[in-house]
Amino acid sequence: MLESTAFSVQLAIDRHPLTVTPDTPVSSAIVLMSQVQSSCAIVVAADKILGIFTERDVVKLTAQTGDLNIDSFTKAFSKQPISALMTSRPFILQEEHLPNLVTLLDLLRQKQIRHVPIVDPDEKLVGTITYQSIREIIQPADWMRLRRVVEVMNPNVITASPSASVLELATLMSIHRVSCVAIAQNRHRDNAMQTPEVPPMPIPIGIVTERDILQLQALELNLRKLTAAEVMSSPLLLVQPTDCLWTAHRLMREYRVRRLVVADEGDSLQGIITQTSLLQGCTPIEMDAAIAALQGLVEERTTELQQANEQLRREILERQHTEAALLLSQARLAGILDSADDAIISIDETHRIQLFNQGAEKIFGYSAAEVMGQPLDLLIPENLRQKHRQYIKNFRDTPEVSRTMGTRSQVFGRRKDGSKFPAEASISKLEVGSERLFTVILRDITSRVAAQEALQLQLERERVMSAMRDRIRSSLNLKEILNTTVAEVRPFLNTDRVIIYRFHPDWSGKVVVESCGNGTREILNLTILDPCFGKTHAQLYQKGRLKATSDIYSAPISPCHRNLLAQFQVKANLVVPILLNEDFSPNSEEELVEHSPGENNQLWGLLIAHHCQGPRQWQNWETEFLQQLATQVAIAIQQSTLFEQLQAANQELHRLASLDGLTQVANRRCFDEFLLQAWRRSPPDPLSLILCDIDYFKPYNDTYGHQAGDECLQQVAAALGQCINPKSELIARYGGEEFAAILPNTDLKNALELAERIRMQVAELQIPHAQSQVSSYITMSLGVATLTPSSETTPTQLIANADGALYVAKAEGRNRVVCA
Numbered sequence: 001m002l003e004s005t006a007f008s009v010q011l012a013i014d015r016h017p018l019t020v021t022p023d024t025p026v027s028s029a030i031v032l033m034s035q036v037q038s039s040c041a042i043v044v045a046a047d048k049i050l051g052i053f054t055e056r057d058v059v060k061l062t063a064q065t066g067d068l069n070i071d072s073f074t075k076a077f078s079k080q081p082i083s084a085l086m087t088s089r090p091f092i093l094q095e096e097h098l099p100n101l102v103t104l105l106d107l108l109r110q111k112q113i114r115h116v117p118i119v120d121p122d123e124k125l126v127g128t129i130t131y132q133s134i135r136e137i138i139q140p141a142d143w144m145r146l147r148r149v150v151e152v153m154n155p156n157v158i159t160a161s162p163s164a165s166v167l168e169l170a171t172l173m174s175i176h177r178v179s180c181v182a183i184a185q186n187r188h189r190d191n192a193m194q195t196p197e198v199p200p201m202p203i204p205i206g207i208v209t210e211r212d213i214l215q216l217q218a219l220e221l222n223l224r225k226l227t228a229a230e231v232m233s234s235p236l237l238l239v240q241p242t243d244c245l246w247t248a249h250r251l252m253r254e255y256r257v258r259r260l261v262v263a264d265e266g267d268s269l270q271g272i273i274t275q276t277s278l279l280q281g282c283t284p285i286e287m288d289a290a291i292a293a294l295q296g297l298v299e300e301r302t303t304e305l306q307q308a309n310e311q312l313r314r315e316i317l318e319r320q321h322t323e324a325a326l327l328l329s330q331a332r333l334a335g336i337l338d339s340a341d342d343a344i345i346s347i348d349e350t351h352r353i354q355l356f357n358q359g360a361e362k363i364f365g366y367s368a369a370e371v372m373g374q375p376l377d378l379l380i381p382e383n384l385r386q387k388h389r390q391y392i393k394n395f396r397d398t399p400e401v402s403r404t405m406g407t408r409s410q411v412f413g414r415r416k417d418g419s420k421f422p423a424e425a426s427i428s429k430l431e432v433g434s435e436r437l438f439t440v441i442l443r444d445i446t447s448r449v450a451a452q453e454a455l456q457l458q459l460e461r462e463r464v465m466s467a468m469r470d471r472i473r474s475s476l477n478l479k480e481i482l483n484t485t486v487a488e489v490r491p492f493l494n495t496d497r498v499i500i501y502r503f504h505p506d507w508s509g510k511v512v513v514e515s516c517g518n519g520t521r522e523i524l525n526l527t528i529l530d531p532c533f534g535k536t537h538a539q540l541y542q543k544g545r546l547k548a549t550s551d552i553y554s555a556p557i558s559p560c561h562r563n564l565l566a567q568f569q570v571k572a573n574l575v576v577p578i579l580l581n582e583d584f585s586p587n588s589e590e591e592l593v594e595h596s597p598g599e600n601n602q603l604w605g606l607l608i609a610h611h612c613q614g615p616r617q618w619q620n621w622e623t624e625f626l627q628q629l630a631t632q633v634a635i636a637i638q639q640s641t642l643f644e645q646l647q648a649a650n651q652e653l654h655r656l657a658s659l660d661g662l663t664q665v666a667n668r669r670c671f672d673e674f675l676l677q678a679w680r681r682s683p684p685d686p687l688s689l690i691l692c693d694i695d696y697f698k699p700y701n702d703t704y705g706h707q708a709g710d711e712c713l714q715q716v717a718a719a720l721g722q723c724i725n726p727k728s729e730l731i732a733r734y735g736g737e738e739f740a741a742i743l744p745n746t747d748l749k750n751a752l753e754l755a756e757r758i759r760m761q762v763a764e765l766q767i768p769h770a771q772s773q774v775s776s777y778i779t780m781s782l783g784v785a786t787l788t789p790s791s792e793t794t795p796t797q798l799i800a801n802a803d804g805a806l807y808v809a810k811a812e813g814r815n816r817v818v819c820a
Helices: 005-010 026-036 055-064 070-078 101-111 131-137 142-146 166-176 210-218 245-255 275-280 284-308 310-339 358-364 382-396 446-474 478-493 535-542 559-567 589-594 620-658 668-679 697-704 706-721 748-763 795-811
Strands: 040-045 048-054 115-119 125-130 180-187 201-209 259-263 269-274 343-347 353-356 402-405 411-414 420-432 435-444 497-503 509-516 547-549 572-581 601-611 687-694 730-733 738-744 780-787 817-819
Touching: 026 040, 026 055, 026 070, 026 210, 026 402, 026 420, 040 125, 048 055, 048 115, 055 166, 055 210, 101 115, 101 131, 125 131, 131 275, 166 180, 166 210, 180 269, 201 210, 201 259, 201 269, 245 259, 245 275, 269 275, 343 358, 358 411, 358 435, 382 420, 382 435, 411 435, 420 446, 446 478, 446 620, 478 497, 478 509, 478 601, 478 620, 509 601, 535 572, 535 601, 572 620, 601 620, 620 668, 668 687, 668 730, 668 738, 668 795, 687 697, 687 706, 687 748, 687 795, 697 706, 706 730, 706 738, 706 748, 738 748, 748 780, 748 817, 780 795, 795 817
Parallel strands: 780 817
Antiparallel strands: 040 048, 115 125, 180 201, 259 269, 343 353, 343 435, 402 420, 411 420, 420 435, 497 509, 497 601, 547 572, 572 601, 687 738, 687 780, 730 738
């Protein structure tokens, strides 16, 4: 190895590193590193190096403070000096004792560092050497074309899913001590099922680096809410394992990146290659060859210059170094400004534009030439200009060097065409001599806001639809369901009237439910006959026709229909049919949803939205939403209809199960149920029971026949029914020729009076009975009993008392009333 290689290493010194004082707030240092895209900041006091603060420190800090919200993070580090978090007493080298390039690379590997501060003999900072600065001075040689990416790449790549939060990514970087995390999606291999033996392939789709974390912290964003998909660099620059190192080196330089993701032909993640691994892949022999070539060239030029004028050589070299550093600094700044997608704008204290990058040109639509020297008001909506000026004035008078704008209100910009757009921005200030410059980094978030609004709208649509489905499942009150539906749909669509219109057989119809806004005419329960609506139109709606009219006065509709709509103040309307599926089953709700309109559908009515304030262009999602609601309304209607039919059937079954088939009064089962309910009534009231028996009924049957006996029982039952209040009292057939009357809330006196009325009512029938021993007509004996239900009495006791009284009535000669 030649000894003069130290000269080549000196070319790798960045002589304009970012420096800060020990009392610089951590948040300010992060902003400065983000603005100049520096991977470290050197902490200096009195020209002495006290420490170093790097991108890796920012990632570690982010991971450790992940539970803090964004306000707490800003507050915690806006006042904390960088001296509290820097790496103290970093490894340094003197410029005049720099080792050769190979030895320097070995030192970086051994000490696991990426930044070396360089000092003069008085230990004053001269600059820094990094892997980046070393790579920039090494001229690619043939060895870079001969060696492959697979030989130097790191196959152990830390990956995360697109949904992972940025905070989780920072934690992964901190734990694994890596400078980046690859964002990947799993994909099954062709013709392979997912099994433990055949895992899915990770497909890289993006990458997040330490610098990304630093810039996000500089913008004071909430890393817990941001996902990898929102911040990752995408699309990726990919190299294959078989590519040569020269290809990787060229891509890094061309796109100004420090790492590349390695993937195979199927896009499956294989590893990652960085500037560090490029340098670490250089063997000493290969490095010697490259350095020797560079050294020979330097020595040749040095000899030529020495022959001309040694003193001139020194001056020229010094000037070249100065100009190179200046050009490099300017190139870096220009590269930062022009490669940024965000708008970067600087203004002076008079609010006139001094810097306007390409990102700003794309966002605002102005060229830099059009706005340079113009007031910033040109880029701000008129109603916000005074507020923005006051914001900058307040910021100027604070000790802060940077802050995120719009933390309490949204920031808006104004494009060249006059349109307003939402944005997020941060502002910083810098004193240059006697002047003070303000720089704003602004990002157009129109797409993000639109996506958020679309998501919110979708969630609201799903909420309304879910609520509708829940009501259908939980309630069979059709009127309530329909009223709630139109009440929720109208404000959701932000229209003036929503109605449900039901057809009559003659295709006239009635507004059965309605929701109206303030000032809109109400048409609820109004019967409407549209003379233009007939069977032809009905068939179209029966086949699923949807009609969206944005302006009734310009739409191709008939004059009579237009006049009808104008009567109700309608300027635009949206109409969807409510179709009942004749094959609907109460157990197959999905059947109606999936059934396409056709011959099996009945046109029940229409779900209509009216816009009365003026014309309106209906959106596709509004039509789809109303159509889905119409389907749910149809389900509600058919379920309610089926429920009503079921109720009627159940009532008829209950009636049939409770009646005596011959006499059509309550049977013995109904008697038992009614008596038990009356007995359990609270508070307990007197309960009376009358047992009635037709006198000498067996001789009657023997004499006149069973058919006449049946007719006799029917007449007696009808007579008994006329004597009671059917709403609160019950007549039941108790046995063959026995009847019973249950009288709730009736004392013994009133029960005896009713029993006597029953006896006389039967006698007045004058049904001939030649074999009776008490009368020539049918007569009846009655036993009456009364009890007040209590814990000491039972319904059985009441029946026994009435039966005993009936026995006495028969024993005393029949055709009489006896009480227990």
